[in-house]
Amino acid sequence: MLILIKTNLNMSDNQRKAYWKENLRYLYILLAIWFVVSYGFGILLVDQLNEIRIGGAKLGFWFAQQGSIYVFVVLIFVYVYLMNKLDKKYGLEE
Amino acid sequence: MSVLTWTYIIVGLTFALYIGIAIWSRAGSTQEFYVAGGGVSPLANGMATAADWMSAASFISMAGLISFMGYDGGVYLMGWTGGYVLLALLLAPYLRKFGKFTVPDFIGDRYYSNVARSVAVVCAIIVSFTYVAGQMRGVGVVFSRFLEVDINTGVYIGMAIVLFYAVLGGMKGITYTQVAQYCVLIFAYMVPAFFISIAMTGNVIPQFGLLGTVTDGSEMALLDKLDQLHQELGFAAYTNGTKSMTDIFCITMALMAGTAGLPHVIVRFFTVPKVRDARVSAGYALLFIAILYTTAPAIAAFARTNLINTVSNQEYTSMPEWFTKWETTKLITFEDKNNDGLIQYVANPNTNELNIDRDIMVLANPEIAGLPNWVIALVAAGGLAAALSTAAGLLLVISTAVSRDLIKMQIKPDISEKNELIAARLGATVAVVIAGYFGIHPPDFVAATVALAFGLAAASFFPAIILGIFDKRMNREGAITGMVVGITLMLFYMLKFKLGKFGGGGPEDWWFGISPEGFGTIAMVVNLVVSLTVSRLTAAPPEEVQAIVEDIRIPSGAGDAIAH
Numbered sequence: 001m002l003i004l005i006k007t008n009l010n011m012s013d014n015q016r017k018a019y020w021k022e023n024l025r026y027l028y029i030l031l032a033i034w035f036v037v038s039y040g041f042g043i044l045l046v047d048q049l050n051e052i053r054i055g056g057a058k059l060g061f062w063f064a065q066q067g068s069i070y071v072f073v074v075l076i077f078v079y080v081y082l083m084n085k086l087d088k089k090y091g092l093e094e
Numbered sequence: 095m096s097v098l099t100w101t102y103i104i105v106g107l108t109f110a111l112y113i114g115i116a117i118w119s120r121a122g123s124t125q126e127f128y129v130a131g132g133g134v135s136p137l138a139n140g141m142a143t144a145a146d147w148m149s150a151a152s153f154i155s156m157a158g159l160i161s162f163m164g165y166d167g168g169v170y171l172m173g174w175t176g177g178y179v180l181l182a183l184l185l186a187p188y189l190r191k192f193g194k195f196t197v198p199d200f201i202g203d204r205y206y207s208n209v210a211r212s213v214a215v216v217c218a219i220i221v222s223f224t225y226v227a228g229q230m231r232g233v234g235v236v237f238s239r240f241l242e243v244d245i246n247t248g249v250y251i252g253m254a255i256v257l258f259y260a261v262l263g264g265m266k267g268i269t270y271t272q273v274a275q276y277c278v279l280i281f282a283y284m285v286p287a288f289f290i291s292i293a294m295t296g297n298v299i300p301q302f303g304l305l306g307t308v309t310d311g312s313e314m315a316l317l318d319k320l321d322q323l324h325q326e327l328g329f330a331a332y333t334n335g336t337k338s339m340t341d342i343f344c345i346t347m348a349l350m351a352g353t354a355g356l357p358h359v360i361v362r363f364f365t366v367p368k369v370r371d372a373r374v375s376a377g378y379a380l381l382f383i384a385i386l387y388t389t390a391p392a393i394a395a396f397a398r399t400n401l402i403n404t405v406s407n408q409e410y411t412s413m414p415e416w417f418t419k420w421e422t423t424k425l426i427t428f429e430d431k432n433n434d435g436l437i438q439y440v441a442n443p444n445t446n447e448l449n450i451d452r453d454i455m456v457l458a459n460p461e462i463a464g465l466p467n468w469v470i471a472l473v474a475a476g477g478l479a480a481a482l483s484t485a486a487g488l489l490l491v492i493s494t495a496v497s498r499d500l501i502k503m504q505i506k507p508d509i510s511e512k513n514e515l516i517a518a519r520l521g522a523t524v525a526v527v528i529a530g531y532f533g534i535h536p537p538d539f540v541a542a543t544v545a546l547a548f549g550l551a552a553a554s555f556f557p558a559i560i561l562g563i564f565d566k567r568m569n570r571e572g573a574i575t576g577m578v579v580g581i582t583l584m585l586f587y588m589l590k591f592k593l594g595k596f597g598g599g600g601p602e603d604w605w606f607g608i609s610p611e612g613f614g615t616i617a618m619v620v621n622l623v624v625s626l627t628v629s630r631l632t633a634a635p636p637e638e639v640q641a642i643v644e645d646i647r648i649p650s651g652a653g654d655a656i657a658h
Binding site for chain 2: 011016019020023027030031034038039042043044046050054055056057058061062064065066068069070072073075076077079080083084087092093
């Protein structure tokens with residue numbers, strides 16, 4: 001049932017490992033930001049951030065209801081940009 | 095023209111549009127039926143995903159929920175958007191590279207086991223039915239209020255429409271209908287929001303209006319004003335909320351992981367041509383979703399302020415028309431406990447005289463704000479677009495689970511393409527009927543039911559898929575035990591604390607103070623721990639499966655979604 005297509009015979013094991021390692025590094029960094037803006041600013045540190053104001057809203061409240069969402073959108077597009085660059089570096093772009 | 099006439103016109107036009115698209119994009123092959131032929135552009139896929147994703151709960155219930163929950167409502171806002179980051183970074187590109195049609199496909203192949211495939215099919219069906227029930231209910235609510243028909247009749251009409259384009263067009267029909275539905279629903283959501291934002295804060299953009307000051311001349315920040323109103327009536331301050339931090343954390347996590355694990359969302363990323371398209375279409379999807387999700391908290395705060403100003407301590411006889419209209423649907427109830435003819439809307443249940451169903455906040459908002467009749471009709475069409483698009487996506491998952499994952503892959507592998515397509519269409523028909531039944535006999539109000547579907551997805555699929563990609567050593571035994579334990583635990587908790595089975599129990603009995611909505615996080619962690627432990631105690635997966643994992647980590651050469 002399984003058809004295995006080795007799609008990248010021209011890619012050495014070392015290259016694969018290096019590609020995967022760089023990919024994981026991007027994931028750690030981007031997911032750390034993802035965690036900090038939502039769980040950090042919006043939940044765990046909400047009381048501290050609420051001492052600061054952004055316009056007519058408390059900052060912690062704003063992160064929980066709007067700010068984190070803006071950051072999420074930016075994170076995905078940054079990821080797309082970084083990965084496209086990485087694919088190019090390893091000759092994997094299509 | 096009256097609201098009713100406008101509603102018939104606008105709803106009629108949008109329905110004609112959906113049906114027209116369905117006829118234009120009929121599916122001719124199973125590949126078109128399952129994944130729209132794999133040729134959808136990332137932008138169109140982003141829009142379709144957004145419509146697929148934003149359900150009756152997002153459109154109708156969410157702003158209302160936030161309106162009543164204040165800060166606590168952030169769990170829905172963060173949870174239902176943050177999941178896309180997980181989806182884009184951890185799932186979508188790899189699953190697209192894997193190149194099959196369904197989530198059970200991935201689970202079955204990656205864990206080289208038809209038992210794993212069957213467990214995944216059962217999980218997909220449980221999750222999707224829990225979710226679709228809420229959609230059909232949403233359709234019924236909109237119809238009953240705006241077209242002044244019986245809720246059940248509304249559900250029947252909704253069933254007929256979904257049946258038509260889901261059965262005819264499969265994923266192809268659904269995708270292009272969803273693009274149209276996204277446009278209708280976002281327009282319908284934003285127009286009243288602009289009007290209300292101007293009325294309340296003088297700022298046309300609701301996202302900024304939320305940070306603005308009220309227009310009554312006091313120069314007070316809107317949110318401060320709302321906090322003050324809340325405290326005067328004995329409610330917790332709007333910007334503080336009442337849930338414990340642990341519960342907020344767990345609910346948000348369960349919704350995020352659940353979002354990333356929902357089969358009807360994941361399957362959308364099988365429809366684009368390449369891995370890089372899968373990545374960027376997740377970005378577009380979240381962008382389109384974020385437009386609504388950053389507006390919702392603004393509408394919530396505006397509606398809440400408006401509502402309190404309109405009803406609190408006012409004479410019952412001087413209430414505007416919308417108030418009495420919604421009273422007839424019993425979604426607003428008033429009982430003059432102290433016989434003073436005034437409406438006391440306060441936190442104390444003994445003296446509170448007014449009950450408002452949170453589901454009506456968005457639907458009633460244009461009327462509360464005194465907007466023109468066509469805007470009110472537009473909101474009805476938007477609510478229907480949201481409910482129908484999600485219902486269709488879910489029904490496709492259910493029918494695919496039956497025709498492909500069950501019949502084609504397990505019972506009758508030599509089924510012809512034509513018969514498989516017939517099986518898929520029959521599956522969709524049966525699913526619509528069952529969904530309609532749930533819509534007429536709803537388990538709970540819309541958003542609560544939907545929220546639980548996320549817990550189930552988080553507890554079952556999310557760990558199995560993530561581990562399947564990122565842990566090469568994860569094997570059949572680990573994944574199956576993990577999924578079974580995870581979903582059983584979640585179902586048990588849900589039945590016990592939500593539906594009163596197994597002795598029931600109230601909030602004081604919750605484990606670690608975590609609500610059923612947030613328990614998916616615990617069940618997910620249990621699933622992860624069980625999977626990892628069991629996998630390390632049993633044999634490593636075969637060589638060729640480890641090669642699959644290696645292969646999906648490299649983006650190039652994704653090719654078409656293949657059938658065998």
